[in-house]
Amino acid sequence: MTFVIAGGGLAAAKTAEALREQGYDGRLVLVGAEPHLPYERPPLSKDYLQGKSEREKIFVHDAAWYRTHHVELLQGTQVTGIDRAGHRLDLSGGERLGYDRLLLATGATPRRLPVPGADLDGVLYLRTVDDSERLRDTLATASRVAIVGAGWIGLEVAAAARAAGAQVSVLEAERQPLLRVLGPRIAAVFADLHREHDVDLRLGVQVSEITGEGGRASGVRLADGTHLPADAVIVGIGAAPNTGLAAEAGLKVDDGIVVDAGLRSSDPDIFAAGDVASAYHPLLGTHIRVEHWANALNQPAVAARSMLGQEAVYDRLPYFYTDQYDLGMEYTGLARPGHNDDVVVRGDLASRRFIAFWLDDGRVVAGMNVNIWDVTSQIQELIRSGRPVDRARLADFDTPLHEATL
Ligand SMILES: Cc1cc2nc3c(=O)[nH]c(=O)nc-3n(C[C@H](O)[C@H](O)[C@H](O)COP(=O)(O)OP(=O)(O)OC[C@H]3O[C@@H](n4cnc5c(N)ncnc54)[C@H](O)[C@@H]3O)c2cc1C
Structure with a gap:
């Protein structure tokens, strides 16, 4: 038997771990697009971004763990196609890899800001450890930063930028930060928190352009014509699930890869977990896609059981956390x-x-x-x-x- 895990994040690494813990002793291959060992992302906008924790701490396991548990790691390799009938995957290096069971844990990608100037140097997104290191270096020298989006990542970056001593503007289209998650009354707590830390929080505004000088971002123009100068612009306007592979293979996709409560997709040999999975939640009586650490941590035990042909149901309630100031x-x-x-x-x-x-x-x-x-x-x-x-x-x-x- 060959089990393949596509995606090299937390859900991928935890599924490999759960499969071995649950006694699977066949071939196990983890194919991850990033050149790094699987790692956890929450520190990337918190301690690690602020230079308060070491790189080694973010990894789910060290390299020795994968060797000891006979997990073949194909780092820096993308799964580019799924031949469901032939049970084969196309890999970015041109190789093909057979599978008996496949887990898709391909995560999510930050949404791009659809305005002129969004591809200038100095416009930064935050998803990977490389992004976090680039941002940390930027914050070390930037005196003014503009953050587009007052969601969790935008607000955590605002706190890190203030800790680094930069002047910070946060630009949000809604009339409160986090409005769609928390509603107006509790969202106001976060607005007050950032204002007390001297963040220039601008609510109900639209970014119409990133301005540049010599190919580098120099500021943000708002729809009302206001120009805010900035040495760097950080965009945190949400993420979209990486469902392209699944959709091309004809799996059912609706926002995420649609899976049942046992994390099985519309193909009985393909499973999905983590940010990319839209899973039926038995308690809530609907499909939900959860972009949070605890979900990527805990779904794998259920995914592994299902991959091994056992009955299992994921019914944990969504959970997440944040630290700001x-x-x-x-x-x-x-x-x-x-x-x-x-x-x-x-x-x-x-x-x-x-x-x-x-x-x-x-x-x-x-x-x-x-x-x-x-x-x-x-x-x-x-x-x-x-x-x-x-x-x-x-x-x-x-x-x-x-x-x-x-
Ligand atoms: C900066 C940041 C801070 C966060 N902070 C918090 C927090 O405080 N609390 C919280 O609850 N959650 C937080 N999250 C969310 C949490 O990190 C995610 O929910 C979690 O990373 C999801 O794990 P995953 O394994 O599903 O996906 P990911 O971590 O996105 O991993 C997916 C991996 O698959 C790879 N991949 C994609 N396509 C392919 C392919 N075709 N072939 C091979 N590999 C592929 C990707 O490159 C990526 O490495 C944060 C996220 C970010 C980005």
Whole structure:
């Protein structure tokens, strides 16, 4: 048997690990487009970007681990085609590689800014370790940076740029940062946080052009004509799943590669995990594609079981975290601002020590703890229980969370 994993990120490495742990002893090949060992991305916009942690710390495993576990690593190699009928892959070097089971863990790629000047030098994106190192070098000398997009990555980069001493403008089309994830009330916490750290946060603005001098970005022009000079422009406007390979092979794709709760695609020998997978979630009753570390960490155990022909279901709730300045937070569940705008807060938004709960029909669907720790599993129990909550008890710090239900 030959099992092949296409994609060299966290989901890929963890699937290799899970397959070996679950007793698969056949040939195992991991084909990754980047020239690096599989690594974790969260530090790339946090400690690693700020020069506070070592490169060795980002790798999922060291090179010896792959040798010891007989995982053949094809680094710097792309899977360029899938011949489903022949069970063969085309690789970028021109070779062909047979497979019995295939896992697609090809991740996502930052969306490009569709304006004139977006390909000038000094316009940076952040996805890879190379991007992070380039950005770190840039921040070491830049005095003014403009960040397009006030999502998680844009805001984390803003914090890193302020720590590096640069003047920072953040430009966001919505009227609050993170509006579509958090809704207006909680998003305002992040707007205040950045303004308190002297970030020039411009909301409800459209970038119409990156201006340049001598082929290098010199600033950003807004639709209203305002020009903001900048030594570097960092774009963080979201990522798109790398589904091209799957779509060309005729697999079902809808935003991500569509897989069932066992992470099986529309082809019984092909599976998908991590950022690229749009997986049916049994608790939520719908397909969701989650672009977060914990998903890429935990889906592989289920993908491996399914690849081995066993029954398995991925039903963990989405979870992610961020660190910005002295704010640390964890978010779990899935709220849809616009639908779930009923928010109960336990604690104090202004002091940035609180838990926010998003309710749907009186039941908790998501929770976010800010500078409060070790509550994620309790919040998840509340969500999983599906029981209506008493708002006053939910808001009261002295009531244990499990006593907040009716
Ligand atoms: C800067 C940054 C900070 C983040 N911070 C957080 C955070 O704080 N909290 C959090 O929860 N999440 C965070 N995330 C998200 C998290 O890192 C991702 O969810 C996670 O990396 C997804 O892992 P993955 O293995 O699915 O995909 P990826 O990590 O994207 O790996 C996919 C790999 O597949 C390779 N590949 C693509 N196509 C092919 C092909 N055809 N053949 C071979 N290889 C291919 C790619 O080059 C890439 O190396 C962050 C992401 C970034 C970029």
